[in-house]
Amino acid sequence: MPFNLTILGSNSATPAYGRHHTAQYLNIGGHHFLIDCGEGTQERLNIYKAKVQRINHIFISHLHGDHYLGLMGLVYTMHLLKRTKDLNIYGQKGLKEIIVTQLKYSDSRLNYKINFRELKAEKPELLFEDDTLEITSFPLSHRIPCSGFLFKEKPKPLRLSKEMLPEKISLAHIALLKKGEDVYDEDGNLIYKNSEYTLPPRRSRSYAFCSDTLYDESIVPYIKGVDLLYHEATFLADKYPWAELTFHSTTHQAGAIAKKAEVKQLIIGHYSARYKDLTPFIKETQEVFENAILSVEGETISLSE
Numbered sequence: 001m002p003f004n005l006t007i008l009g010s011n012s013a014t015p016a017y018g019r020h021h022t023a024q025y026l027n028i029g030g031h032h033f034l035i036d037c038g039e040g041t042q043e044r045l046n047i048y049k050a051k052v053q054r055i056n057h058i059f060i061s062h063l064h065g066d067h068y069l070g071l072m073g074l075v076y077t078m079h080l081l082k083r084t085k086d087l088n089i090y091g092q093k094g095l096k097e098i099i100v101t102q103l104k105y106s107d108s109r110l111n112y113k114i115n116f117r118e119l120k121a122e123k124p125e126l127l128f129e130d131d132t133l134e135i136t137s138f139p140l141s142h143r144i145p146c147s148g149f150l151f152k153e154k155p156k157p158l159r160l161s162k163e164m165l166p167e168k169i170s171l172a173h174i175a176l177l178k179k180g181e182d183v184y185d186e187d188g189n190l191i192y193k194n195s196e197y198t199l200p201p202r203r204s205r206s207y208a209f210c211s212d213t214l215y216d217e218s219i220v221p222y223i224k225g226v227d228l229l230y231h232e233a234t235f236l237a238d239k240y241p242w243a244e245l246t247f248h249s250t251t252h253q254a255g256a257i258a259k260k261a262e263v264k265q266l267i268i269g270h271y272s273a274r275y276k277d278l279t280p281f282i283k284e285t286q287e288v289f290e291n292a293i294l295s296v297e298g299e300t301i302s303l304s305e
């Protein structure tokens with residue numbers, strides 16, 4: 001099953017040097033999610049061949065323009081492409097009003113329904129759940145209400161050992177084995193001892209998105225041990241007083257959070273438009289947390305099972 005994160009936008013504030021506003025496309029086992037939707041996101045969805053109509057859930061971290069100004073265009077394109085499926089949008093208080101107002105004054109009525117879910121930025125919340133996946137939000141420390149998002153696969157069933165499994169086993173018995181149970185016949189005799197027919201489950205993978213935020217260790221419990229952490233690093237390390245003033249983080253701070261949270265891999269982004277060359281970003285981050293990479297637009301990071 002895929003668990004693929006594609007970077008659509010990696011810059012903060014203004015587009016610069018071929019880098020665009022924040023947006024990420026996440027495909028987990030056939031669920032297609034959009035995280036933030038800066039200006040021009042729909043064009044980059046096209047360029048990177050991510051099918052717009054497959055997206056059923058859009059998560060907007062906060063209402064600074066570089067994180068959502070592409071949303072109205074995308075919503076309207078979905079309408080023009082004859083979407084009929086509901087679209088679920090998760091965002092801070094005010095986002096619904098912004099979208100509804102724009103539709104009202106353009107006298108537009110969409111072919112499909114938008115289900116708005118207002119985030120409670122001050123506490124963690126479960127936003128989505130099905131048999132395989134759980135998505136929660138958690139608070140970030142920014143100048144206005146801002147949420148991070150955690151995408152986590154649920155524990156998976158045991159795998160069946162194809163070599164050991166008899167050809168004529170019933171589906172009911174397979175279901176019991178996958179649950180970890182031994183299988184008995186009607187007289188109570190053991191037919192299949194679980195450990196002989198099963199293999200350990202595949203890994204459950206996780207991704208946490210943290211943008212925008214001050215350096216804030218209180219987020220560590222929410223992101224502890226994730227496979228992949230996106231943490232903003234708007235500035236290089238020497239600009240830490242400015243980062244603090246503007247409620248952003250530096251390379252060293254992103255690395256420090258990754259280290260404290262014991263994540264497997266860190267991806268940084270949300271670069272300030274003042275920097276053309278990103279080489280110092282990765283160098284500085286790796287001084288604190290070695291397994292770090294840069295967000296590069298068009299690149300996809302795949303988590304293996």
Ligand SMILES: [Zn+2]
Nearest residue numbers: 062064142212
């Ligand atoms: Zn912001």
